[in-house]
Amino acid sequence: MADPFDELLEALRCLPGVGARSAQRMALHLLERDRDGGKRLARALESAMINIRRCDRCRNFTAEKLCRICRNPQRSDRVLCLVESPADVLAIETATGFQGRYFVLLGRLSPLDGIGPDELGLDELERRLASDAVEEIIIATNTTVEGEATAYYLQEMASRHDVKVSRLAQGVPLGGELEHTDRSTLAHAFSSRLPMR
């Protein structure tokens, strides 16, 4: 039988950013100081891995049929924000006062990796654009090459359904120093400069 301590060390390394040393520190911390926390974490992990699924409507993570945002009657169906991952939903919810709905692509178009429109649930999205009360979509894919290609594809799709489309503003980050801004961001911000009012 394998040693439970070694098994714990090994299992902890499935967490991102956790190497041999952190795994050891975590295991010893739990064993020495927080066995109840360790047991609670075991139950929470078990429950989350089994019960959390995709929202039927927006593909975000949820333990119910519909996620909390899709269930909320206060939010507007008129504006739909398209993001690549559940982490992006959390980031936008934390940073902005957005009160519309989301659609989570769970990826980006990447033909070389075999990820096409079907894998991103774009047929589902198209049905929603065709039938729903959606008047505007906000494209919030990442500003990577694939994210931009995905944004372009989504824009084309939206134009077929007479839906207003916007994309997150791009430029130098707030509180950043020009000296430390990467060249392509700076070049883009420079050529897209806006008149001051």
Place this chain on the structure above:
Amino acid sequence: MADPFDELLEALRCLPGVGARSAQRMALHLLERDRDGGKRLARALESAMINIRRCDRCRNFTAEKLCRICRNPQRSDRVLCLVESPADVLAIETATGFQGRYFVLLGRLSPLDGIGPDELGLDELERRLASDAVEEIIIATNTTVEGEATAYYLQEMASRHDVKVSRLAQGVPLGGELEHTDRSTLAHAFSSRLPMR
């Protein structure tokens, strides 16, 4: 009922060095890419928190009555290394070729925190020094104020049992630059300089 996702985020924060952002990153990573790893971690945690106990002989962590080192008949009973925590055992096992036994104090003398000789199992250690085949102890407590006080106490105890005592060498670390060595370490190393052969 609380949301399993929120519960997982909350539970992950019992791990040392894991704040809100890392907990989110870990939860999303497991849900999106490694549910099997997550389930395995749940089982490993549960098993470790329930089954891992103190070795009857050296107080290190083990799932058996005696730990792997105490069970190993190849190791010498003549030399006993005294350390503060199980992490120190792992560090010494990794870095050195030590082939003796250990005794894990699980702390250091700290009267203000109510930690005296009883809490460190020193009665057990004293029995072992009195009856056992121990000829030498190596004191490997930390070089903190409490660690030094503990080392002094252990040295006194050993002297009552006619046991040879040594302490880990202290000085500038290998591969370190003098410029970046803290003042007290440098002062100690300077006054404890050794003749070169």
